[in-house]
Amino acid sequence: MAVFLYSLLFVVFSTTLFFFLRSSRCRRLRLPPGNLGLPFIGETLQLISAYKTENPEPFIDERVNRFGPIFTTHVFGEPTVFSADPETNRFILQNEGKLFECSYPASISNLLGRHSLLLMKGGLHKRMHSLTMSFANSSIIKDHLLVDIDRLIRLNLDSWSGRVFLMEEAKKITFELTVKQLMSFDPGEWTESLRKEYVLVIEGFFTVALPLFSGTYRRAIKARTKVAEALSLIVRQRRKGSEAGERKNDMLEALLAGDDGFSDEQIVDFLLALLVAGYETTSTIMTLAVKFLTETPLALAQLKEEHDQIRARKSETAALEWSDYKSMPFTQCVVYETLRVANIISGIFRRAMTDINIKGYTIPKGWKVFASFRAVHLDHDHFKDARTFNPWRWQSNSGATSTGNVFTPFGGGPRLCPGYELARVILSVFLHQLVTQFSWVPAEDDKLVFFPTTRTQKRYPINVQRRNVTKLCKD
Secondary structure (H helix, E strand, O other), X not given: OHHHHHHHHHHHXXXXXXXXXXXXXXXXXXXXXXXXXXOOOEOHHHHHHHOOOOOOOHHHHHHHHHHOOEEEEEEOOEEEEXXXXXXXXXXXXXXXXXXXXXXOOHXXXXXXXXXXXXXXXXXXXXXXXXXXXXXXXXXXXXXXXXHHHHHHHHHHHOOOOEEEEHHHHHHHHHHHHHHHHHHOOOOOHHHHHHHHHHHHHHHOOOOOOOOOOOHHHHHHHHHHHHHHHHHHHHHHXXXXXXXXXXXXXXXHHHHHHOOOOOOHHHHHHHHHHHHHHHHHHHHHHHHHHHHHHHOOHXXXXXXXXXXXXXXXXXXXXXXXXXXXXOOOHHHHHHHHHHHHHHOOOOEEEEEEOOOEEEOOEEEOOOOEEEEEHHHHHOOOOOEOOOOOOOOOHHHHOOOEOOHHHHOOOOOOHHHOOOOHHHHHHHHHHHHHHHHHHEEEEEOOOOOEXXXXXXXXXXXXXXXXXXXXXXHHHHO
8 A cells, every 4th residue: 555655656746847847948938828728638628619619710719819820728638839820830841850740639640540641750651652642643533533533423423312411422422432542442331331430430539539538539449440350351352362463453452562561450550541531521622612602602603604514515424534624714713712711621730859949939849739721721811801712712813812822721741631633633523513413402501510620510411403414415
């Protein structure tokens, strides 16, 4: 008993001394202004509750007004410097691996796996990032992927009638496309079963990484185990086939044939994380593009006109070609504006590898930083009427200033999202098929939720009615 008490006292004393020394050191540095909130909890609860409101950036808005675009807070168990400043964000992105290293909350790290692309560092990350981009560049999309994208989107839309939950349908489309790209699987019972587990995995992001205290996180861990087991089986089967000379043109084949000699566990983590990325982000962009267009009738009418002209040049069943995609200028304006307003990647977490001086402040070694892309995209100083959906601003860049520096929907630097071009193509093809095949009205009011990921509260239900495609092609 005495040993236990002495041990307990030692732990308490050591912890107190650690925090005292750290706080004393921090007081000597010129930290960004802010508030660390309650002990241990910090301002995590304020962050979570704020993003469940209709305002897309309430947590940052309030603190920027009080402290300026760079401020200190304490979230997810760690002191964190938030940046709503584009120059600081660019500095963070450009100094990846030099002054900052990738660092995410434990819940994300545990659910994605330590071999996921998001958590890789150094040379391995560089090689795997390059490999991923090689399967999603313009040439590959043009020569191979566009056919599958068009076919799978058509296949899903063929079943639409009456009331449709758009976000749910978009998630099915993007999951099927990602599974096809990564593992050459066509839609079926297995892919749908796997997708349902993914829903639970994603719900575990940004929760407390303690199964005892969080039922959501506990369910996410169980779902992650099921997903890993299913992918492990596929990897083992494909490895045997590859050794026997069977080859497929997909990401899994490239991982099995690579010189790095990846283990099954490494491949599973890598595939699991890429499925999350392709499934969650692109489907949300698709849903919100439709929501914003529906609320902006003039933009929807101009988009329909552009796609009706494309469809009029083709037969009813003809697939979209690369030349069709390149003849969608207003569609690209819609894509850019959706990315700006929706901000699927709200920002990035990094950890300071050394004391870093920036903008007159010091970010202490070991502290987290969060570069907020959303805060910049929604700043009226950078975009005129920033919180209004206005695709025409991209026709002449009249609604933005120095867009190259302030518009970062896919991040930047060495960790630029490798699927940025693929996401734009998927959204463009989806919008083409949607507006040429259907007219629709919202089934009921639906509000946006911005935490843990941007989504609609009710999965954005719409009532669809099929257009006369044969007449459209003759006009």
